[in-house]
Amino acid sequence: xxxxNALRQLRFNKARIFSLIGxxxxxxxxxxxxxxxxxxxYELYTDMEGMHLGxxxxxxxxxxxxxxxxxxxxxxxxxxxxxxxxxxxATNLKSKDVSMVLSKSCVVECGRLRGYGDDYPLxxxxxxxxxxxxxxxxxxxxxxxxxGPDMAALDNExxxxxxxxxxxxxxxxxxxxxxxxxxxLKSAFDILEFVLRRDASKALHCFKMFNNSNDNxxxxxxxxxxxxxxxxxxxxxxxxKMDIQEIAGKVNIPVFYIRTxxxxxxxxxxxxxIMDKYEELCRLDILMRVFRGNKNILMENFIMGCAx
Numbered sequence: 254x255x256x257x258n259a260l261r262q263l264r265f266n267k268a269r270i271f272s273l274i275g276x277x278x279x280x281x282x283x284x285x286x287x288x289x290x291x292x293x294x295y296e297l298y299t300d301m302e303g304m305h306l307g308x309x310x311x312x313x314x315x316x317x318x319x320x321x322x323x324x325x326x327x328x329x330x331x332x333x334x335x336x337x338x339x340x341x342x343a344t345n346l347k348s349k350d351v352s353m354v355l356s357k358s359c360v361v362e363c364g365r366l367r368g369y370g371d372d373y374p375l376x377x378x379x380x381x382x383x384x385x386x387x388x389x390x391x392x393x394x395x396x397x398x399x400x401g402p403d404m405a406a407l408d409n410e411x412x413x414x415x416x417x418x419x420x421x422x423x424x425x426x427x428x429x430x431x432x433x434x435x436x437x438l439k440s441a442f443d444i445l446e447f448v449l450r451r452d453a454s455k456a457l458h459c460f461k462m463f464n465n466s467n468d469n470x471x472x473x474x475x476x477x478x479x480x481x482x483x484x485x486x487x488x489x490x491x492x493x494k495m496d497i498q499e500i501a502g503k504v505n506i507p508v509f510y511i512r513t514x515x516x517x518x519x520x521x522x523x524x525x526x527i528m529d530k531y532e533e534l535c536r537l538d539i540l541m542r543v544f545r546g547n548k549n550i551l552m553e554n555f556i557m558g559c560a561x
Contacts, residue, residue: 256280259361263291268359269335275363276342279404282450284361285337288313289517292335297521315339366402373397373407380411384509387423395429409443412514416507441476444556448477448530449484449518453560460552470548471541478534485527487511488519530559 254262262268263284271288273281289297297313312334338354345351366372374393381388400407410433414424417432444463447456463473483504490500497516501508506515519527537555541548 254360254362256284256362256364259284259359260287262359263288269332270358271335271337272355272358272360273337273339273363274344274346274355274360275365277363277365277404279408280363281339281361284363285315285339286513286517288335288337295335299521313337317341366404373402376404377407377411380408381424384411384415385422386415386418389423389425391426392424392429395426396433399429399433409446412510415509419507419509441473444473445477445480446514448556448559449522451522451560453557456556456559457553460556464549470552471538473552474534474538474541478531478538481527481531481534484515484519485524485531487515488524488527491516491519533558 259268259271263271271284273284275281289295292313295311295313297315299315299317313336314334315337317339336358338358340346340351346355366376374397377393377396378388381393396407396410400410413432414428418424418428441463443459444456447453447459464470483506486504487500487506490503491497495503497508497511501511504511533555537551540551544551
């Protein structure tokens with residue numbers, strides 16, 4: 254099933270069991286985020302340790318491997334929650350176990366767009382419209398020419414444009430020229446994002462690119478510690494039933510980012526993970542000042558630890 258048709262199935266409650274296939278991880282992540290929006294009152298489970306699918310009602314279960322599929326498949330009939338099977342591009346979709354899953358689920362095709370033609374510009378236009386922004390003709394092509402065929406990088410640059418145009422919701426070509434660098438470099442925000450997603454591989458890649466143009470690791474540590482503290486506050490204030498507009502004012506982060514990024518991440522990670530990483534970064538700040546060896550190793554070890 255095409256991606257858009259699968260979204261319609263989700264939004265109109267026509268399906269509750271989904272299989273995400275294909276090579277585009279960005280689309281898989283966006284689909285999972287959309288599931289969480291549609292079923293905002295449901296709790297997300299990212300593994301099946303110590304749980305049985307048949308007893309989990311009003312929950313979203315995300316499975317990324319098939320270790321327990323034979324046990325779980327019979328329990329999917331009549332299941333009251335939402336189940337998402339996310340398969341890597343290396344998965345053999347014709348195997349017996351995978352075929353069994355696909356036959357009982359809504360298959361969501363997460364394929365990459367063509368690098369030529371209008372596929373990417375049309376996708377950029379749809380993202381701006383979905384976010385509630387107008388745009389000058391040609392903005393989508395200008396952005397694509399600067400960044401290239403990379404959904405995740407394009408989406409990151411769109412978020413930056415949303416932030417600077419939050420008062421006047423129309424994006425101009427001049428905005429793209431002013432705020433979007435050619436072949437956008439990975440930033441401290443990119444490293445933080447992948448740390449919060451617990452994706453060590455991509456976080457390390459971003460760190461390597463960041464480090465090529467920045468030599469002040471201490472500032473990076475301070476930045477990440479500051480944001481970990483802000484994310485903890487977001488979670489705490491939300492628990493206290495504070496309005497999201499008030500939260501934005503307290504932590505000095507735009508409402509749009511809190512609603513679509515930081516609050517979902519904080520909810521998924523939980524208080525303990527965030528506090529542990531904040532304390533590690535505080536210790537790392539001290540260690541960076543006295544360590545005489547290669548300081549890159551210290552940051553790389555921190556990033557690797559976030560995936561465990």
